[in-house]
Amino acid sequence: MASTSAPRNTAAYGRIATTASTLYSDNQTLIGEIRKATIMMKDIAVDCERDNKSDLGCATNLVTDEKEKCARNRETEGVMKELEDGILELVNASDDCTHLSNAIKSIGDEYQPGDGLTNFSKLFDDKIQRLKANSPSISQNHPWLRQFREAIWNVHHTGQPMPGEEQEDIVMTSTQCNLLNMLCPLTGKPVTELADPVRSMDCKHIYEKKAIMRHISTRVLQGGCPVSGCPKKLQADRVVCDPLLQIEIDEMRSLNAQRARDDVIEDFTGLDEEE
Numbered sequence: 187m188a189s190t191s192a193p194r195n196t197a198a199y200g201r202i203a204t205t206a207s208t209l210y211s212d213n214q215t216l217i218g219e220i221r222k223a224t225i226m227m228k229d230i231a232v233d234c235e236r237d238n239k240s241d242l243g244c245a246t247n248l249v250t251d252e253k254e255k256c257a258r259n260r261e262t263e264g265v266m267k268e269l270e271d272g273i274l275e276l277v278n279a280s281d282d283c284t285h286l287s288n289a290i291k292s293i294g295d296e297y298q299p300g301d302g303l304t305n306f307s308k309l310f311d312d313k314i315q316r317l318k319a320n321s322p323s324i325s326q327n328h329p330w331l332r333q334f335r336e337a338i339w340n341v342h343h344t345g346q347p348m349p350g351e352e353q354e355d356i357v358m359t360s361t362q363c364n365l366l367n368m369l370c371p372l373t374g375k376p377v378t379e380l381a382d383p384v385r386s387m388d389c390k391h392i393y394e395k396k397a398i399m400r401h402i403s404t405r406v407l408q409g410g411c412p413v414s415g416c417p418k419k420l421q422a423d424r425v426v427c428d429p430l431l432q433i434e435i436d437e438m439r440s441l442n443a444q445r446a447r448d449d450v451i452e453d454f455t456g457l458d459e460e461e
Contacts, residue, residue, distance in 0.1 A: 202297055203294050203295075206295075209290045213287040213290065214287055218428075221433050221434075222433060224273055228334045231334065234262060274331060276330070286314065288317055293306075366389075366390045370393050370394045373397050377435060378435055383432070383435060384427050384431070388420070388421075389413070392431070395427075402425070
């Protein structure tokens with residue numbers, strides 16, 4: 187019996203690790219789909235706010251238009267509230283999926299079969315509860331929700347701080363997306379131009395895949411993150427193109443294109459004023 191115990195345990199561990207990896211990947215894909223939904227809802231809200239602004243700008247009859255303006259504003263506010271509530275629900279769902287993903291990954295990495303049966307339900311519940319306890323709920327300050335609110339605010343108040351914020355505090359949210367670094371530290375290319383972008387699961391920095399794999403394999407450098415000041419050691423199997431990465435890069439490309447269009451409009455406005 188002793189001679190077959192180790193091979194059986196090894197085979198069981200291998201199956202559990204493989205299953206955990208598959209479940210983790212599926213769950214990450216789900217988080218990516220949730221992120222796509224929040225972006226779509228943000229775009230709908232911005233379009234709705236712009237349409238409302240445009241319609242109100244065409245007012246001619248002061249009495250009638252004032253009543254219509256109030257009615258239209260109430261209608262728009264109702265739509266925005268529904269969309270924001272939906273974003274908040276998706277944020278909470280994403281947080282739950284993230285805790286589940288981390289629990290799956292942790293159990294897949296750490297689990298060692300014993301002689302008795304394992305209660306995986308209890309194992310997962312305990313792991314998820316510990317993860318939640320170490321991650322305080324900050325739904326109202328979640329970057330996705332803040333991006334939603336700031337995108338709507340910018341329809342009428344571009345360049346102005348949102349209520350309760352100072353001008354110098356606006357260094358994130360919809361204008362900067364969720365990308366930790368804008369340039370690959372090894373190639374110097376913008377992350378939006380990388381042919382094969384990957385991100386560290388540990389420090390969240392982004393790199394060109396070929397360059398970072400070459401960097402990790404260099405023994406002299408010992409696989410340290412090439413970003414100045416980052417203390418993390420990189421492992422090849424933990425530097426991946428996660429489902430959110432490409433979505434966030436695409437969002438940054440869209441933001442850059444929008445910024446370029448706004449600059450062109452501003453230039454033309456300046457010329458009109460000079461004339």
